[in-house]
Amino acid sequence: MKHLTDEQLIEHYLGECSNRVVVETHLRICGRCEQIYEEISNAMEVRTPKPAARERGYGEQVWQSIQGELLPYPPKPKRSYFSWPRLALAGACLLGIAAAFIGGSRWERLRTHPSQAANPAQERQRVVLVILDDHLDRSERLLVQLNHAGGERGELDDSLQAEARQLLPDNRLYRQSISAGGDPIMTAALDHLERVLLEIANTPEKLSSADIARIEQEMNTDSLLFQIRVLRARTSRREPTVDSRLKGASI
Amino acid sequence: MGQKILPNRTGILRSNTRMGKNDHALIRAVLSGDKNAYGALVARHGESMFQVAYRITESEADAEEIVQETFLRGYRSLAEFNGRADFRTWIYRIAVNCALKVLNRRNSEAAVPIAEEFDDERPAIQLADKGAGPERLLLDREIEVRRQVAMEKMTPDERLAFVLRHLEGRSIEEIAAALEITPNSAKQAVFRAVQKMRRSLAPLWVKS
Numbered sequence: 001m002k003h004l005t006d007e008q009l010i011e012h013y014l015g016e017c018s019n020r021v022v023v024e025t026h027l028r029i030c031g032r033c034e035q036i037y038e039e040i041s042n043a044m045e046v047r048t049p050k051p052a053a054r055e056r057g058y059g060e061q062v063w064q065s066i067q068g069e070l071l072p073y074p075p076k077p078k079r080s081y082f083s084w085p086r087l088a089l090a091g092a093c094l095l096g097i098a099a100a101f102i103g104g105s106r107w108e109r110l111r112t113h114p115s116q117a118a119n120p121a122q123e124r125q126r127v128v129l130v131i132l133d134d135h136l137d138r139s140e141r142l143l144v145q146l147n148h149a150g151g152e153r154g155e156l157d158d159s160l161q162a163e164a165r166q167l168l169p170d171n172r173l174y175r176q177s178i179s180a181g182g183d184p185i186m187t188a189a190l191d192h193l194e195r196v197l198l199e200i201a202n203t204p205e206k207l208s209s210a211d212i213a214r215i216e217q218e219m220n221t222d223s224l225l226f227q228i229r230v231l232r233a234r235t236s237r238r239e240p241t242v243d244s245r246l247k248g249a250s251i
Numbered sequence: 252m253g254q255k256i257l258p259n260r261t262g263i264l265r266s267n268t269r270m271g272k273n274d275h276a277l278i279r280a281v282l283s284g285d286k287n288a289y290g291a292l293v294a295r296h297g298e299s300m301f302q303v304a305y306r307i308t309e310s311e312a313d314a315e316e317i318v319q320e321t322f323l324r325g326y327r328s329l330a331e332f333n334g335r336a337d338f339r340t341w342i343y344r345i346a347v348n349c350a351l352k353v354l355n356r357r358n359s360e361a362a363v364p365i366a367e368e369f370d371d372e373r374p375a376i377q378l379a380d381k382g383a384g385p386e387r388l389l390l391d392r393e394i395e396v397r398r399q400v401a402m403e404k405m406t407p408d409e410r411l412a413f414v415l416r417h418l419e420g421r422s423i424e425e426i427a428a429a430l431e432i433t434p435n436s437a438k439q440a441v442f443r444a445v446q447k448m449r450r451s452l453a454p455l456w457v458k459s
Contacts (some may be wrong), residue, residue, distance in 0.1 A: 016423075049395070228309060
């Protein structure tokens with residue numbers, strides 16, 4: 001029979017044995033190992049004599065006996081949150097943040113709207129062109145209707161006259177504005193258009209095909225229609241140029 | 252934290268506020284210059300350190316010396332104390348080291364020969380049953396003598412490992428850390444110590 005080693009028995013006593021069941025089984029059948037285990041147990045049962053009880057406040061007495069030998073730790077410097085260097089640093093940080101904010105917002109404005117910032121006149125012109133294009137569009141449709149109506153018989157409905165009356169005051173304003181801006185071709189075309197609109201609007205009775213034929217002939221509306229188409233093409237070309245510049249700049 | 256508590260007329264700190272503070276708060280106070288805060292720590296842990304020191308040395312005088320040395324060393328190294336650790340565990344390790352030093356010194360001096368016979372100067376036996384007869388008293392005395400002989404035959408490492416494992420209930424890893432040896436060496440030290448104790452006492456069990 002293979003006996004247990006002393007180390008195994010000591011481990012078993014200390015509760016550190018990994019195979020407890022094997023050891024216990026062996027101890028039941030092996031008298032020699034059982035005797036050694038008993039000796040170990042008996043030896044371990046013997047306790048160290050206890051010291052005489054310390055009197056109350058023993059720890060405080062110890063402190064009294066050693067405190068004379070101890071030097072206090074140097075107090076840690078208190079953190080002052082309002083010292084001048086800290087304040088200066090905080091001020092510099094605030095100034096930096098403010099400068100960055102202002103600079104950033106200005107730069108962003110310039111970057112997003114360069115045309116507005118650079119030249120307000122250009123922006124104004126862009127608005128004028130958009131409105132003028134709309135006006136020329138409506139005028140062109142009126143002249144096309146007028147040309148078509150010239151081939152019909154009898155009285156025509158008064159929608160042409162109503163439209164001419166609406167366009168007339170706008171046209172006058174545009175003509176005056178463009179004239180002041182120094183665009184003689186556009187001014188001449190709007191002047192011609194104004195006279196045609198005036199003729200249509202001021203016809204005393206309902207517009208007949210004969211009236212239209214007369215107007216077409218006297219006022220050369222075909223030529224005017226051509227002129228307006230050319231001018232529309234010109235304003236349309238100029239307008240996207242401005243738009244595309246704006247779009248390109250805002251990206 | 253900043254509240255300074257002056258010692259009373261006996262110089263003993265009795266402030267409820269201070270006593271109610273946890274160890275870490277007291278350590279912070281000490282490191283901020285309040286030396287007396289350490290007094291509360293000594294008062295709190297002094298007795299338990301004495302018990303440990305006595306179990307290891309079995310001498311009240313040595314245990315007293317170890318306690319003083321422990322707290323002195325503790326104070327001087329307090330700046331190195333890791334705030335996340337437990338102060339009791341930390342000071343306990345210092346106490347064990349101081350005890351080991353005392354055992355080594357005692358061992359090297361070897362002024363007193365190992366006594367095989369009973370010595371009246373040794374501490375009184377606690378095992379004796381007051382109601383026991385003279386034979387039992389005699390046996391108890393002999394047990395104590397043999398126990399002391401076994402303890403003195405142990406090397407300082409073995410003695411410390413034996414006390415920490417058997418009487419203090421420390422794990423092998425803790426013993427290894429305290430003795431600064433490997434866990435296997437600590438285990439072997441415990442085995443050797445138990446063997447010495449068993450062999451010293453074995454004749455008595457046969458007799459009884």
